[in-house]
Amino acid sequence: MDVMLFSNGKLPGNTQLLEFGLDWIEAMVKRTGAKNFVFIPYAMIRGDYQERTEQLQAGLGKFGCKVTNIESADDQVKALQEADGILVSGGNTWVLNKMLHDKGLVGPLRQAVLQQDKPYIGWSAGTNIAAPTMCTTNDMPIVSAAILTSLNFVPFQINPHYIEATMEGHMGETRDERIEEYLLMNPHQVVAGIPEGTLLHIQDGKLSYSAANGKPMKLFANKQEPQYFEAGSDIQFLMERGC
Known part of the structure; x- marks a missing residue:
């Protein structure tokens, strides 16, 4: 399995989609020999599928x-x-996961990645669905979609676009509080918060974390203090968890 899970598609100042990750992607292409990629755009709501394909x-x-x-x-x-x-x-993520299930693509996607070792590159919603469920998405349920199970490439939950911040005057829950609520209801799980410009990479069962901007990953577990992991840290224990 060779899977790249980006927190997001662009950083400030980038003019090209996945620009900050192109060196990592180039290494994947050279390593796997993959040349023909199929693009799944179903998470897009406000953009044009073909325009994104061309990008x-x-x-x-x-x-x-x-x-x-x-x-x-x-x-x-x-x-x-x-x-x-x-x-x-x-x-x-809600729209993406629903359409993959509706179109009968979840099984073929899992087969392609887990059995045929086809490289997978996802970002944001495309990263969310690599977890066992899409429960830690930041997105609103803008469609009727009761199915939460997703591709389950990794045995832990992911929160892309993770930001450790509070806003003055904002009385709603912070991202940390939302994740804490999830863990109270799902105490067996852990959640990897990956900030903008970062990547989780699974290659041949080995998990690594990289950051184009030096930001650490923040790992949440139920009723425990969050842990921070810098790029290059040993986080293989996450792949050894039971789903």
């Missing part, structure tokens, strides 16, 4: 890759089977 083509095209929008395929399961790798966009 990704501009970035990955530098490495000799071709990016195809899965919406252009007559048979989307076959498109996954024939692709060398998979790209999954950020956006609304």
